[in-house]
Structure formats: C-alpha cells, structure tokens
Amino acid sequence: MRVTTRLSIFPLPGAILFPGLQLPLHVFEPRYRALVSDALARDRRIAMIQPQRPAEGAPLFKVGSVGRIGEVEALDDGRYNIVLEGQARFRLIRELDVTTAFRQVEAELIEDRGGEVLSSVERAGFEAEARRFADAQGYSVDWDSVARLDDMALINGVSQIAPFDPAAKQALLEAPGLSERCELLIQLMQFFGYRDGDDGRVTLQ
Template sequence: MSSREDGAITRLSVFPLPGALLFPGLHLPLHIFEPRYRAMVSDAMARDRRIAMIQPRPGAEEGGPPALFEIGCVGRIAEVEALDDGRYNIVLEGLALFRVVRELEVTTPFRQVEAALLPPMPDEALSLGARASLEMESKRFASAQGYAVDWDAVGRLDDTSLVNGIAQIAPFDVAAKQALLEAPDIATRCELIVQLMRFFGRHDGEERVTLQ
C-alpha cells in the first residue's frame, strides 16, 4: 500500500519541535518523554504509525500554544523502544512534506491538523561546481564547529541525500531551518546551505546571529 497520495487531505498528529527537520527518505531519532507526546506515540502505534514533524513559529501566542509554520514532514515510526517508565525512543522515517490546511479542535493532549501532502521534489543532480562548493564549505564549517565527520562516507552520498542530510542536522536557527525545508528544489537548497554556513560560520562566541 502506498504511504502517500499527492494532494490528498489527511489528518495528522503533529509534534511541534523547533530546530527539528525531517525530509522524505531520511531518518530522525527522537526521545519522547513529555506525557502528551508519549500519548501521541501510543496513538500512532495503534493506528498508522504516522507522526508529523513541524516547527512552531518563534514566540508563543498569548494564552495559547505557538503558531505553526505551514510546511512540515510526515514520518512513519520505523523503530520504537518502549521504556519501563513510559518514555519512548523512536526513529521516524520521512514520507512526504505537507502543507497545513487548518488546525483541528481536538480532545487529545497533542495537536492535530488537516494537511495536504505535497508532491516529491524532482530527482535532479547538482552541477559539479555546486557539489564541490557544498563539500568544501561543509568541511570549513565542520572544522570551525569542531565536528568529526567521515568525509569518505560523505563523498559517497548521492546529491539529494547529502543536501537533505546536511539541512536536517545543521545547527541553524528556526527561520533558517524552515527556509531549507521549503526550498523548491535540491539546487536551491544546496545554494542556501552554502550561504547559511558562510553566514553562521562568520560569527563566534555567545552573541549568535540569527535570521529571525
């Protein structure tokens, strides 16, 4: 059975988490400890194993939960470990991006939305120059941040996996992460990653520059 139907309107349980992106085909490990999200995992396991990742917009609405960005990614629980105290360790596998149509009024402790699934991004290769620029800037950024990276393994990744993988784990702010998620194609996302690494890489210390 297909895990998606482009343009279909579907009901999704959402996990609003700033800085956490999921892309179709990639995996996101999560430690679930809040009671409302433990309830969400239990509900998902009893139904279709789907949980939708979405970022909340910065700043909470007075007297209510923070507003959500319009675009997120629905994932399927590919692995689950239920701990004795009720917490979960799960791994989500990205299925499809979605656009929020409206938030639903629900009695569950977790939020739910009505959403439209978006078509997959075209499977296009980067130019040799764009790929080289991305790898070069990634090495500079990783060195400046003190990250240990297996660059041989990175070099074996296909363009889509490399670009989306960097976008998913890069330590950028919420606005930057959302811009990466909403990029219309791999080339645009790649170019934006390079720009962001140069931008964030120029600033050190406690005064962190953001795009918000």
Template sequence: MASSGNRLSIFPLGGALLFPRSHLPLHIFEPRYRALVTDALARDRRIGMIQPRDRNEPPALFDVGCVGRIAKVEALDDGRFNIVLEGLTRFRLLSEIDAATPFRQIEASFEGFDDSVPPPPLASVLRAELERESRRFAEARGYVLDWDAVSRLDDEALVNGIAQIAPFDVAAKQALLETPTIAERADLLVQFLNFFARGDEDDTTLQ
C-alpha cells in the same frame, strides 16, 4: 494520499527537520507525546513534524512540515519511547482541529510537493561547492567529521543530512525545508554555511 483534508497528529519541535526519505531519531518523554506515539502506532504510524514559530504555549506553527512514518520503535519500561521516523512527504497546514487529545491535530494538504520520487543529481560544481563550504564550516566550529564517508553520500542524503544537523536557527531550518528542489536547497545551504560560519549560532539569527 488524498490531496487535501488529511488529518495529521503533529509533533511541534524547533530545529528538528524531517525530509522525504530521510530519518529522524527522537526520544519521546513528555506524556502528551507518549500519547501521540501510542496513538500513531495503533493507527497508521504517521506523525507530522512541524516547527513552532514562537515560544508561546501552545506555539504558533509554521505552514509547512513533513509527515513521517514510525520505522523503528523501542518502548521503554517507564513509558518513554525511542523512535525513528522515516520521512514520507512534506505537507502544508490548512487548519488546526479542535481535538480532545493531549496532542495537537491538524488538517493538512499534500498538494504542491513533488516528494514521491528521489530528485535528480546535483550539478557537479554545486556538489563540490557544498562539500567545500561544509568542510570550512566544520573546521571553523571545531567539528571532526569523517569526510571520506561524507563524500560517499548521495546528493539527497548529503544535502538533507547537513540541513538536519547544522546548528542553524529555526527560520533558516524552515527555509531549507520549504525549498522546492534539492538543487535550490543545496544552494541555500551553501549561503547559510557561509553566513553562520561568521558568527555564533547562539547570537546570530537570520532575519
């Protein structure tokens, strides 16, 4: 990929995080995003996932997202799609393109993101702390999980999987996406799990 000036078609969706080497299933039903998927399949299968900052129309966007490749696609008879995105690398939004397409397009840079290779393992103490806080959070919320399966996940899959499914607010999710290393993301997750376990996700917002 070039270092700058990369044109990306984007899907702004709050709370939907994509990380390098992770997977994100999506059900595509809005006409503009059905057009986005159709266009991506005809080109390079890439879609940029990015979170909106607000609820305006169109919403303002955060500066950092993650580009994914459509790894699986199911085209339904009524024009909808079920797709699975495989994360490639994070990107930084440079500018928005005045495009004639129904979906938004941006110029993006991939500089500054070392996402091409898997990260080194977490320190055993941090891994244990993350598993412990995850269990406490799940028990506090009444979630039932297969903890044996969780314990078998590699560090990257564990950290990013929790970041994807945890019911944190958009600001917290964005902070997790933007952490430079997996260790820093795991440490931040421990803090968020502790913080959000003390309140309801509907009325507890990280400022």
C-alpha cells in the same frame, strides 16, 4: 483536486525531517506519549512541524514533514525512544479543533520532484564550503564517506542535522528543490560567524 489528510503533530522547534531520512526522538511529555501510543495503534504516522515561537499553542509554520515510526522502545515509566522515518513533506491547511491531548491538523502532502541531482559545479562548491565550515567549527568529518553520498542524501542530511536556528531550518525545509536548498545551505554556512547565545547555533535573527 487537492487531496488532504488529517495528521497528528509533534511541534518541536529546531527539528525537521526529510523524506528518506531518519529522526531519533526521546518522548517523555504525557501528551506526546499519548501521541506515540495513538500512532502505534493506527498507521504509525507522526507529523513533525515547527512552532513559530517556543510557547504553548504557538502558531505553526506552514510546511512540515510526515514520518513513520520505525524503531520503537517503550520504557517502563511510559516514555518512548522512537526513530521516525521520513515519508513526505506537507503543507498546513488548518489546525483542527480536537479533544486529544496532542494537536491535529488538516494538511496537503507535497509531491517532491524525484531524481534531482546537482551539477558538478554545485556539488564541488558545496563540498568546498562544507570543508571550510567543518574546519572552522572543529568538526571531524569522514570526507571519503561524504563523497560517496548521492546529492539528495548529502544536501538533505546536512540540512537536517546542521546547527542552524529554527527559522533557518524552516527555510531549508521549504526550499522547493535540491539546487535551491544547496544554495541556501552554502549561504548559511558562510553566515556562521553569528552565534545564537552560547549554544553555537546559526541564527538569522
């Protein structure tokens, strides 16, 4: 039987969160300040999910992620600085009709496969492409630290912070497993010759 849960959402284009990783957020809009206040009074959970377009009330993508508020700084003017700690991905079932300022959904949590690792060939191929990508973009990377990361932390970490457009980041989030996400990351880095306007993000459109 499918187990569902009610989630309060923060629909933010370009922002994804993976289980085990962190996402810092500066919260200033009144509706999302209310969302944080409500979460702190309940279970500290906030669900991150991307809207399909940057418009008020836009339809949502079908997969997002649940985070738990770890660090929190409440500012005097009502804004918050928070750090979300990724707990699980979820699949959207339906949006709920609510009276709160923030949107809420019914969702099913996704049980990700634990303990996934890349083959030595996959890992080497990814690191080689990542070096080429970083050099081409002028990024300074501590490759010794990268080499010490486990496969999951490396692939999910790059997926979360890479300068890809929302559609590409959503595809990374929805990838069913680590090998598939790694392969998609390599394809996106190879595709990076195309830029979205002047902000340097990779675009698939």
